[in-house]
Amino acid sequence: MKPPRAPLFLERETYRRRRIMDGARILPVAGFVLILLPVLWTRGGDPGTPTGPATGTAAEAVYLFALWLVLILVAALLARPLRAAIRRDGASPLAPGQTAPDGDEGP
Amino acid sequence: MTLNILVPAALGYVVFLFVIASLAETRAETLREAGRRPRFLRSPLVYTLSLSVYCTAWTFYGAVGYAARSGLEFMTIYIGPTLIFVGWWWLLRKLVRIGKAQRVTSIADLISSRYGKSNLVGVIVTLLAVFATTPYIALQLQSIALSFGAFAAESSLAPRQLAMWVAAGLALFTILFGTRNLDANEQHHGVVTAIAVEAVVKMVALLAVGVWVVWGLADGPSDIMARIAAADRPDWAIQPGRWMGLTFLSAVAIMTLPRMFQVLVVENADESHLATASWAFPLYLLGMSLFVLPIAVLGLERLPEGANPDLFVLTLPHALGQNGLAMLAFLGGFSAATSMVIIAAIALATMVSNHIVVPLWLASRQRASTGPARDAGDMRGLVLNARRLSIGVILGLGYLYFAVSGGSRALAAIGLIAFAGMAQVLPALVGALYWRGASRVGAATGLVVGALAWLYTLFLPSFGPGVVLGADLMAQGPFGLGWLRPHALFGVAGLDPLLHALFWSLTLNAAAFILGSLLSFPGPVERVQSAQFVNVYDFARDESRPGAQGWSREAAENEAEDLLAMSQRILGATEAQGFFAAEARRQGKGGFLPDPTPDVLDRLERELAGSVGAATAHAMIARLSRSAGHR
Numbered sequence: 001m002k003p004p005r006a007p008l009f010l011e012r013e014t015y016r017r018r019r020i021m022d023g024a025r026i027l028p029v030a031g032f033v034l035i036l037l038p039v040l041w042t043r044g045g046d047p048g049t050p051t052g053p054a055t056g057t058a059a060e061a062v063y064l065f066a067l068w069l070v071l072i073l074v075a076a077l078l079a080r081p082l083r084a085a086i087r088r089d090g091a092s093p094l095a096p097g098q099t100a101p102d103g104d105e106g107p
Numbered sequence: 108m109t110l111n112i113l114v115p116a117a118l119g120y121v122v123f124l125f126v127i128a129s130l131a132e133t134r135a136e137t138l139r140e141a142g143r144r145p146r147f148l149r150s151p152l153v154y155t156l157s158l159s160v161y162c163t164a165w166t167f168y169g170a171v172g173y174a175a176r177s178g179l180e181f182m183t184i185y186i187g188p189t190l191i192f193v194g195w196w197w198l199l200r201k202l203v204r205i206g207k208a209q210r211v212t213s214i215a216d217l218i219s220s221r222y223g224k225s226n227l228v229g230v231i232v233t234l235l236a237v238f239a240t241t242p243y244i245a246l247q248l249q250s251i252a253l254s255f256g257a258f259a260a261e262s263s264l265a266p267r268q269l270a271m272w273v274a275a276g277l278a279l280f281t282i283l284f285g286t287r288n289l290d291a292n293e294q295h296h297g298v299v300t301a302i303a304v305e306a307v308v309k310m311v312a313l314l315a316v317g318v319w320v321v322w323g324l325a326d327g328p329s330d331i332m333a334r335i336a337a338a339d340r341p342d343w344a345i346q347p348g349r350w351m352g353l354t355f356l357s358a359v360a361i362m363t364l365p366r367m368f369q370v371l372v373v374e375n376a377d378e379s380h381l382a383t384a385s386w387a388f389p390l391y392l393l394g395m396s397l398f399v400l401p402i403a404v405l406g407l408e409r410l411p412e413g414a415n416p417d418l419f420v421l422t423l424p425h426a427l428g429q430n431g432l433a434m435l436a437f438l439g440g441f442s443a444a445t446s447m448v449i450i451a452a453i454a455l456a457t458m459v460s461n462h463i464v465v466p467l468w469l470a471s472r473q474r475a476s477t478g479p480a481r482d483a484g485d486m487r488g489l490v491l492n493a494r495r496l497s498i499g500v501i502l503g504l505g506y507l508y509f510a511v512s513g514g515s516r517a518l519a520a521i522g523l524i525a526f527a528g529m530a531q532v533l534p535a536l537v538g539a540l541y542w543r544g545a546s547r548v549g550a551a552t553g554l555v556v557g558a559l560a561w562l563y564t565l566f567l568p569s570f571g572p573g574v575v576l577g578a579d580l581m582a583q584g585p586f587g588l589g590w591l592r593p594h595a596l597f598g599v600a601g602l603d604p605l606l607h608a609l610f611w612s613l614t615l616n617a618a619a620f621i622l623g624s625l626l627s628f629p630g631p632v633e634r635v636q637s638a639q640f641v642n643v644y645d646f647a648r649d650e651s652r653p654g655a656q657g658w659s660r661e662a663a664e665n666e667a668e669d670l671l672a673m674s675q676r677i678l679g680a681t682e683a684q685g686f687f688a689a690e691a692r693r694q695g696k697g698g699f700l701p702d703p704t705p706d707v708l709d710r711l712e713r714e715l716a717g718s719v720g721a722a723t724a725h726a727m728i729a730r731l732s733r734s735a736g737h738r
Contacts, residue, residue, distance in 0.1 A: 021196060028194030035186055035354065038179075039347040057178050057343045058335040061400055064182055068189060068393050075193040076386035082196060083382035 020081045027078070031071050038063060113258055113437065120438055121280060121445070124301045128284050132297035148296050149376035151383035156303035157370045158388050159310070161188060161361060162395050163243075163447035164250035167309055167440045169518030170396065172417030174403035178343025181519070183350060185396050187357030189389040195381045199371070201540055202362065203381060205643050206372035210669070214368040214532060215458045218554075221539035221640050222547035223633030224672060229462035231554045232532060236365045236458060237501065238558075238566065239528025240451050244505025245512065246521040247444035248274055250417070252509075254440050257418050257425065258433075270509050277448045278502040285453035286494045294374050298449060302370070305442040310394060312439025316420055317398020319432055320405050331401045338404045352606045353523070359533050360526040365454035366447065373454075417518050448502070456497035464493035512570055524569050527609050531557035534613070534620040542624075543637045549624030557616025560596075565608035568593050635668070667700040670711060686711070 038060045135145040147153070166184075173181035191199065211217040215236065219229030251273050252266040284298050325331050361367055375381075406419030410426060421440065425433040468489055512521075534553050538545030567576050576593060584592040594604045596611050629637070667687070674683035690701035690710070701707050 024196035025194065028190040028197070031190050031193060032354070035190075036351065038345050039350055056336055057339045057400075058332050060179055060345065061335065062332075064179065064186075065393070065397070068186070068389070071189060071193050072386050072389045072393065075389065078196075079382040079385055083379045086200075086379050086382070 131300035175416035553620025
């Protein structure tokens with residue numbers, strides 16, 4: 001028997017939604033790693049002697065503020081589907097025993 | 108400009124806030140009577156703006172001073188919270204969900220509720236919070252005193268006198284607004300709205316100074332970049348340890364600071380507001396940080412050697428004859444300081460009254476329960492008075508810290524002490540959210556060990572050698588035991604004092620927490636609560652939403668449990684359990700939890716009214732049932 005079309009389409013939606021949630025979880029981790037980058041630059045200069053930063057405060061500031069803005073933009077893009085997910089989750093509470101809406105199960 | 112202009116301006120500003128708060132409170136009251144929810148007062152925008160209470164005078168004045176001393180390190184304080192907010196789906200969402208499901212009133216309440224509703228744990232967190240917030244309030248008083256001093260060097264008022272008056276004034280404002288009534292949800296519409304307005308004021312003020320610096324004093328962004336490069340110095344190099352440690356610390360602080368928990372969780376009206384705040388709050392922080400380095404660089408360039416960099420935001424426009432801008436900056440700094448003090452005092456007062464005063468009162472009442480005295484309204488008045496008194500005491504402690512520590516240190520250094528203190532809640536908090544096995548014994552041990560380590564390695568030394576800890580002790584350790592030196596515990600001498608304290612306090616704290624949890628055996632309430640916290644999404648009940656479904660079976664059980672817990676707080680455990688067991692028998696159920704039908708609620712309300720007065724009893728029951736869409 002062929003599976004009906006609508007659920008298949010829904011599955012896709014659900015799949016997409018879960019990957020968006022994954023993205024939201026990984027975002028702060030990625031942000032933390034990228035924020036640590038300037039530390040490596042400085043060390044790459046001349047670690048032994050305190051002669052001064054290798055890259056310079058100005059360049060570091062530009063990098064950090066640009067990164068900050070990117071994090072904000074990505075968070076803003078993710079906010080809408082996630083908010084919709086919360087509303088959906090609230091509209092149809094799961095019976096106990098079913099998987100939590102943020103579970104990793106699914107296709 | 109002199110005090111003759113500044114004092115009326117500050118007072119006028121406070122009156123303005125007072126009016127805003129009053130209007131918001133009245134509006135919320137009207138809407139509540141009409142059975143509606145205050146939509147605008149509880150919008151994502153107001154929520155995001157109220158979160159900006161994170162940006163205190165430390166941000167407004169201190170960040171520029173921080174940047175002038177250590178370059179980009181000031182950014183860590185804003186990057187940490189940014190990471191937490193863009194990752195809200197992970198942690199903040201769960202925190203807010205639990206906060207709503209358990210009707211948490213403070214961070215101490217959350218921790219105590221998770222660990223078997225243990226008041227011991229609540230008391231520990233409360234004491235820790237009071238200790239940790241004291242330097243933070245002192246910082247605000249110091250910044251206000253400094254900013255007055257910057258304008259009027261010839262003034263007759265000494266900074267200490269000034270700080271005392273400011274503390275008294277803020278205590279009065281907080282008492283008037285934070286303790287007007289015992290709100291059923293521990294929410295303060297008026298205060299939150301006033302805080303949102305203050306958020307706009309401080310943002311506008313700092314941006315105005317920044318724009319003036321970049322396009323007025325300097326010649327646009329590229330010129331600023333060149334000046335920053337020219338002003339670059341070895342001190343400004345990013346120090347890897349502090350960079351990582353402070354980012355971590357500020358990320359923790361955004362969740363654990365009592366005032367942040369208050370606005371983030373307790374005052375939250377709808378979980379989905381977090382989605383907006385996830386990008387809007389980091390954007391606010393970015394706005395507050397954007398011009399910090401330019402202001403610092405221009406301040407170093409234009410102002411005489413030895414000028415306090417913590418005041419550049421104020422003294423730069425003042426010295427260059429921009430009096431209007433200087434006035435705006437002064438009001439911005441004043442906003443930043445007052446908003447922090449108000450919310451922190453409210454949050455701490457709630458903790459002190461709920462975890463220390465009321466339990467003490469109940470205990471003393473139980474001992475004297477033979478007497479016939481059951482005066483109605485007693486509890487309510489007691490709670491409010493306890494809060495008023497706590498607010499006064501907390502501000503008094505802040506003033507005392509300011510007076511003892513001399514009020515001359517860098518603002519950022521003081522703030523970090525407070526951050527590290529509240530960070531001690533982290534292991535217990537993370538355990539509460541993610542580890543079923545975390546137990547009360549573990550949490551209490553971890554908190555005590557962490558708090559003691561923080562006191563010894565950071566807080567007490569912060570008064571300076573010879574004030575609390577003797578200079579000998581600082582240099583050679585207690586009784587000459589070198590491995591116990593406060594800044595080089597167990598021989599770890601290579602770290603800077605803050606990282607050293609953070610490392611040891613959190614390591615010992617987490618170790619004690621884990622060991623205590625592994626070795627102890629949790630009681631029944633603890634186990635129920637651990638499931639409710641860790642698996643909060645499985646319970647999938649979200650009462651914050653209007654028109655939520657009626658009673659589901661497990662929701663009813665939770666509700667009955669909440670009612671029992673609440674009744675125990677007022678009636679005493681034996682009496683409340685007796686009442687509930689009798690009700691359950693009446694319904695023909697086993698155990699001690701009846702279904703909370705309207706009948707049961709009515710009878711319970713009457714029972715409670717006998718102890719705390721009808722209004723409080725009604726509010727308390729209404730709070731439980733209304734939020735569940737029961738009535």
